[in-house]
Amino acid sequence: xxxxxxxxxxxxxxxxxxxxxxxxxxxxxxxxxxxxxxxxxxxxxxxxxxxxxxxxxxxxxxxxxxxxxxxxxxxxxxxxxxxxxxxxxxxxxxxxxxxxxxxxxxxxxxxxxxxxxxxxxxxxxxxxxxxxxxxxxxxxxxxxxxxxxxxxxxxxxxxxxxxxxxxxxxxxxxxxxxxxxxxxxxxxxxxxxxxxxxxxxxxxxxxxxxxx
Numbered sequence: 476x477x478x479x480x481x482x483x484x485x486x487x488x489x490x491x492x493x494x495x496x497x498x499x500x501x502x503x504x505x506x507x508x509x510x511x512x513x514x515x516x517x518x519x520x521x522x523x524x525x526x527x528x529x530x531x532x533x534x535x536x537x538x539x540x541x542x543x544x545x546x547x548x549x550x551x552x553x554x555x556x557x558x559x560x561x562x563x564x565x566x567x568x569x570x571x572x573x574x575x576x577x578x579x580x581x582x583x584x585x586x587x588x589x590x591x592x593x594x595x596x597x598x599x600x601x602x603x604x605x606x607x608x609x610x611x612x613x614x615x616x617x618x619x620x621x622x623x624x625x626x627x628x629x630x631x632x633x634x635x636x637x638x639x640x641x642x643x644x645x646x647x648x649x650x651x652x653x654x655x656x657x658x659x660x661x662x663x664x665x666x667x668x669x670x671x672x673x674x675x676x677x678x679x680x681x682x683x684x685x686x687x
Contacts, residue, residue, distance in 0.1 A: 500525055500592050505569065509687050513573040520572050524589070532593055537628075539593045540619055540637050543586050544630040550585075551576045552632065565678045569687040582632035583617045584678060595619075601627070602675065603651035608644075609633075618651060 501509070501521050510518040524546060531542045553576040555564040568585040571577040577585075583602055591597055599620050607614040610633075618627035618640070627640045640648070652672045 500528055500589065501569070505685055505687070509569055509573050512687055517573045517575070520575065524572065528589060528593060536595055536599075536619070536621075537637070539590060539595055540628060540630060543589045543593070544637050545635055547572075547582050547585050547589070548632050548635055550582070552578065554578055563674075565674050565681075567678070567681050567686050569685070573687055579615045579632055580674075583615050583630075586617045586630050588682070597653060601651035601653050602672070603627075603629075604649045606647040606649060607633075608647070613649075614646070616646065618648075 499506075501524075506518060506521055509521060527542055527546050531539050534542075550572065555561050555578055558564070558574060558576060559566075563580075565584060566574075566577050566581045568588050571581040571585050580602075587600055587602070590600060601618045601620065603616050603618045605614050605616055606612075614631075614633075616632075617630040619630070619637075620627050628637050629640055629643050629646065630637055631643070631646075634643075640646070652675065
C-alpha cells in the first residue's frame with residue numbers, strides 16, 4: 476500500500492471517530508420528546524449536562540467521575556413510591572433528569588451511562604449494594620475499580636466527594652454487579668450462573684427503547 480493510501484485510510488478513521496465523539500448524549504429527536512413530555516426546564520437540564528460532559532471529555536477518569544457525581548447529586552432525592560407509585564423502580568437517565576428527582580438507584584444509573592458516554596471502561600464500573608449505618612437502610616452506590624484488584628472509589632448521591640471505599644466507614648458493601656458479572660463482596664468471588672441482575676436486564680431493555 477502506498478504512503479498516500481495509508482495516509483488517506485488513517486484520515487478516514489480519524490474523521491470516523493471524530494464523528495462518533497460528536498454524537499450528543501441525548502440526540503435532537505430524543506431531546507424534543509423530553510421537552511414535550513416534561514418542559515423547557517428539562518431541556519435546559521439536558522443541555523447543561525451535555526456542556527458538563529463536554530468539559531471533561533478529554534480529562535482523566537478521576538475528573539470524569541468527580542464531574543458526573545457532582546452534576547447528578549444536584550438532582551432532588553425522592554422515593555420511587557412518590558414518583559412512580561412503585562416501591563422499587565429503576566428509572567432511565569431520561570426519566571430521572573426529566574423529572575429532576577429520583578432515589579439512589581436512579582443516581583447510580585444516570586452516572587453509569589454518563590460515564591460510559593465519556594468512554595470510561597464499563598468493566599471498571601459496578602452497581603454496588605451497601606448497608607448504610609448512617610441511614611440504617613439498604614442503599615446503592617456506583618463504584619469504580621481502576622484495576623480488578625484496586626480499592627474502589629465510591630460515587631454516592633449522599634456525598635459530593637468521590638472517596639475511596641476505606642474512607643466510607645458508614646457503608647458496608649454486600650454485592651456488586653454490572654452487565655457482565657455479579658460478585659459477593661464478602662468473599663470477593665463471582666456468583667456463578669448469575670451473570671447479571673434482573674433489574675439491570677430490565678433497565679437495558681428500557682434504555683434500548685429510550686424510555687422517557
